[in-house]
Amino acid sequence: MAKTLHSRHNEIFLDKLRKLRESRGLRQADLAHLLGRSQGAVSYVECGQTRLDIIGLRDWLEALDYGFLRFLKELDAELRRLDALRLRPKPGKAPKRPGRAARSSVNPVILLGLNDK
Numbered sequence: 115m116a117k118t119l120h121s122r123h124n125e126i127f128l129d130k131l132r133k134l135r136e137s138r139g140l141r142q143a144d145l146a147h148l149l150g151r152s153q154g155a156v157s158y159v160e161c162g163q164t165r166l167d168i169i170g171l172r173d174w175l176e177a178l179d180y181g182f183l184r185f186l187k188e189l190d191a192e193l194r195r196l197d198a199l200r201l202r203p204k205p206g207k208a209p210k211r212p213g214r215a216a217r218s219s220v221n222p223v224i225l226l227g228l229n230d231k
Contacts, residue, residue, distance in 0.1 A: 123193050124162060130189060131174065132160045138178055148177040 135145050135156075142160070143153040158164035159174075166174060172182050 122196060126192055126196065127189060128160055128162055130185075130192070134175075134178055134180055134185075135160075140178070145174075145177060149173060 135142070140148075141153075142156040146153045146156045149156070155164065159166055171185075175182050175185050
């Protein structure tokens with residue numbers, strides 16, 4: 115499994131958490147008070163130094179009065195859009211076909227010296 119802490123997906127997740135807090139007109143200290151944590155703990159989560167587990171995320175969203183499943187569905191849609199953009203071939207380049215070896219222009223008979231008699 116690839117590391118996700120510094121991935122684009124994690125950046126989108128953290129940005130979504132921060133924007134949700136800001137849309138509620140809350141400072142990090144305000145959210146921290148609702149969570150019973152320190153402002154620094156909220157800051158560490160929002161900047162990616164500390165991870166939220168699924169239960170922590172549920173508590174976080176509950177403190178922001180935001181639906182857990184709604185958040186997950188929205189996040190999933192954003193991540194799928196990102197993945198779709200990354201999987202598109204670049205203009206002017208033919209997409210690679212997986213599982214196909216590159217064709218060589220070298221004749222294998224000449225390469226192996228089988229034509230010398």
